[in-house]
Amino acid sequence: MEHTYVGPGLMIDGEVSGRGDIQVLGLVKGAVNLQNGLFIELGGVVEAEVAANEVEIKGYVKGQINAHDRVEMKPGGKMIGDIRAPRIIIADGATIKGKIDMDVGA
Amino acid sequence: MKDQHSVISDGIRVSGTIEAAEDLLIRGRVDGDISSSQTVLIDVSGIVKGTLRAQTVIVRGVMVGDVHTKTITQLANEGRMVGNIYSPQVVLDEGAAFRGRIDMGEKVGEESPSRDERNNRFGSSGRGSSNREKQASPWGAPSPSKPAEREPAADTKESTVVAIKEDAPAEAEAREKKKAKS
Numbered sequence: 263m264e265h266t267y268v269g270p271g272l273m274i275d276g277e278v279s280g281r282g283d284i285q286v287l288g289l290v291k292g293a294v295n296l297q298n299g300l301f302i303e304l305g306g307v308v309e310a311e312v313a314a315n316e317v318e319i320k321g322y323v324k325g326q327i328n329a330h331d332r333v334e335m336k337p338g339g340k341m342i343g344d345i346r347a348p349r350i351i352i353a354d355g356a357t358i359k360g361k362i363d364m365d366v367g368a
Numbered sequence: 369m370k371d372q373h374s375v376i377s378d379g380i381r382v383s384g385t386i387e388a389a390e391d392l393l394i395r396g397r398v399d400g401d402i403s404s405s406q407t408v409l410i411d412v413s414g415i416v417k418g419t420l421r422a423q424t425v426i427v428r429g430v431m432v433g434d435v436h437t438k439t440i441t442q443l444a445n446e447g448r449m450v451g452n453i454y455s456p457q458v459v460l461d462e463g464a465a466f467r468g469r470i471d472m473g474e475k476v477g478e479e480s481p482s483r484d485e486r487n488n489r490f491g492s493s494g495r496g497s498s499n500r501e502k503q504a505s506p507w508g509a510p511s512p513s514k515p516a517e518r519e520p521a522a523d524t525k526e527s528t529v530v531a532i533k534e535d536a537p538a539e540a541e542a543r544e545k546k547k548a549k550s
Contacts, residue, residue: 269374269390276384276400282377292384 270305286321304338317347319356378413388422394429412446425455427464 265283268274272288279295286306294300296314306321315330319339327333329347337355344361352358373391376382380396388404394414402408404422414429421436427447434452435441441455445463452469460466 264375264377264395266377266380266396267373267375269372271388271390271406272374272392273387274382274384275386276382278380278382278384280381280396281379284380288374 268306302339376414410447 265285266278268284268286268288268290270287273291274289275291277293277295278284278290279293281297283299283301284294284296285301285303286308287303289307289309291309292311294308294310294312294314296312298314299316299318300308300312300314301318302308302321302323304320307324308322309324311325312323312327313329314327317327317329317333318336319334319341320336322340324342326343327341327345327347329345331347332349332351333345333347334351335341335353335356335358337353339353339356341356341358342360344363345358346363346365348365350362350364373393374388375393376396376398378395381399382396383399385400386392386398386402386404388402388406388408391407391409392402392404393409393411394416395411396413397415397417399417401418402416402420402422404420406422407424407426408420408422409426410416410429410431412428415432416430417432419434419436420431423438424440424442425431425435425437426442426444427435427449428444429447431447431449432451435449435455437453437455439455440457440459441453442459443449443461443464443466445461447461448465450467452471454471454473456472458470458472
């Protein structure tokens with residue numbers, strides 16, 4: 263299935279939802295509610311409450327992320343906000359300010 | 369469409385506004401306004417509900433709402449649209465379904481811009497919102513012919529006269545002197 267591509271010249275302000283992967287090089291504001299993956303590339307900015315199966319960050323995210331499967335922060339990726347996911351990977355060179363919750367049963 | 373363009377794929381729904389400085393292909397659903405300085409293509413599976421402002425719009429899917437373009441709006445044969453079109457050029461292909469008004473603005477009665485002119489305008493980075501000025505007088509009367517257009521016509525007439533009287537050397541000489549003075 264062809265994925266959704268938010269190019270560097272595109273700005274979405276509102277709610278993005280549905281099936282299929284989304285690759286972001288532009289700007290997405292508001293809310294993202296996805297059954298698949300959200301890929302924030304270098305230069306991409308997401309200022310939103312994110313719910314997705316998988317999130318990969320090479321760009322910039324401000325907001326909360328709630329992933330069903332995993333969140334991966336790649337080198338150069340920046341995040342301000344909380345992450346909640348069963349699997350979280352933060353690579354060397356990625357920066358984050360916020361809480362991390364892997365839902366560890368205490 | 370250029371190679372570099374954004375895609376909203378089938379299965380994705382956007383509720384909100386979109387601003388684009390690059391071509392946009394819509395195969396999913398957009399509820400909200402779109403403002404683009406480039407081309408917006410609503411493909412067969414695409415649905416847009418809202419106001420769409422762009423350089424060029426092509427509808428193969430469903431468009432509900434007004435469309436404002438700077439160059440051309442095309443409703444392709446599978447396209448369905450309810451709303452008004454404000455565009456200097458409008459193409460409705462056979463098989464397209466449309467309900468609404470078409471307003472080609474002040475361009476009515478004038479020659480449509482040449483392909484070169486259109487391409488030049490396509491390259492400009494103007495925002496879609498600036499075409500509001502054009503809507504100020506939607507059905508304005510075609511402007512009266514400018515005096516500048518008449519002058520070249522008079523020139524051609526004169527040159528024909530010269531051609532006919534060319535075998536009268538004295539007169540031709542006088543004419544040349546006159547030209548030299550001016």
